[in-house]
Amino acid sequence: MPTDLSPTARALRTLEILRTRPGATADELAASLGVTERAARRYVGILREAGIPVESSRGPYGGYRLGRGTRLPPVVFTEEEALGLVMAALDDADELVASALGKVVRALPERIGRQAATLRDHASAAPDPQSVRPDPAITGALVAASAGRRSVRVAYRSESGAESEGEVDPWAVVLRQGRWYLLCRSHRADAVRTYRVDRIGSVHQTTRAFDPPDGLDPVAALEGRIWVWAGSTPPA
Numbered sequence: 001m002p003t004d005l006s007p008t009a010r011a012l013r014t015l016e017i018l019r020t021r022p023g024a025t026a027d028e029l030a031a032s033l034g035v036t037e038r039a040a041r042r043y044v045g046i047l048r049e050a051g052i053p054v055e056s057s058r059g060p061y062g063g064y065r066l067g068r069g070t071r072l073p074p075v076v077f078t079e080e081e082a083l084g085l086v087m088a089a090l091d092d093a094d095e096l097v098a099s100a101l102g103k104v105v106r107a108l109p110e111r112i113g114r115q116a117a118t119l120r121d122h123a124s125a126a127p128d129p130q131s132v133r134p135d136p137a138i139t140g141a142l143v144a145a146s147a148g149r150r151s152v153r154v155a156y157r158s159e160s161g162a163e164s165e166g167e168v169d170p171w172a173v174v175l176r177q178g179r180w181y182l183l184c185r186s187h188r189a190d191a192v193r194t195y196r197v198d199r200i201g202s203v204h205q206t207t208r209a210f211d212p213p214d215g216l217d218p219v220a221a222l223e224g225r226i227w228v229w230a231g232s233t234p235p236a
Contacts (some may be wrong), residue, residue: 014043022065134198141203146170151208155201170212172218
């Protein structure tokens with residue numbers, strides 16, 4: 001398995017391992033997670049602190065297992081925490097992490113769960129362990145507008161510090177080469193633009209609808225434009 005998973009992703013993966021392999025020992029968890037036994041026990045402790053009953057037993061048939069009939073307890077996350085959790089898991093892109101994340105999203109309160117699910121389903125990821133994570137609220141607003149096909153007005157700060165505003169059609173939010181990018185069409189320039197999400201200061205959704213290009217592959221499109229990202233170009 002990948003050795004560069006974040007602590008958030010490892011805790012989610014631990015939960016999924018215990019769900020699918022009840023009785024897993026600390027040694028087996030460590031092997032599956034790619035960590036030491038001590039670290040594996042720490043992730044079990046994180047689950048317990050979160051209110052998930054993880055039972056342990058000793059002996060030849062000992063190990064860790066979820067309490068009988070365990071269901072995820074009500075999860076109390078703020079909107080920003082929930083979106084941040086999804087972004088952390090997208091950074092890692094591990095199948096078991098994705099499975100566990102889906103269960104957490106379904107346990108969230110409806111409104112927050114809906115926003116977290118939108119981010120999970122509509123953000124395109126080409127993961128990088130060194131990713132710089134932008135403001136989850138900004139990212140979530142861009143993803144929601146992209147999913148709803150609504151234009152947005154964004155405030156952007158260039159690499160030189162120049163600030164400007166512009167209206168764009170947010171085609172996709174993409175995680176690539178350690179950065180989160182907005183792939184969009186600028187209304188003012190009537191051209192494709194790529195902006196770093198961590199340099200977007202505000203997002204305001206408009207009532208104007210748009211249609212993205214047919215057959216758009218966000219990751220491939222960004223790959224062809226990665227050099228264009230606006231290090232010094234305002235949203236024109």
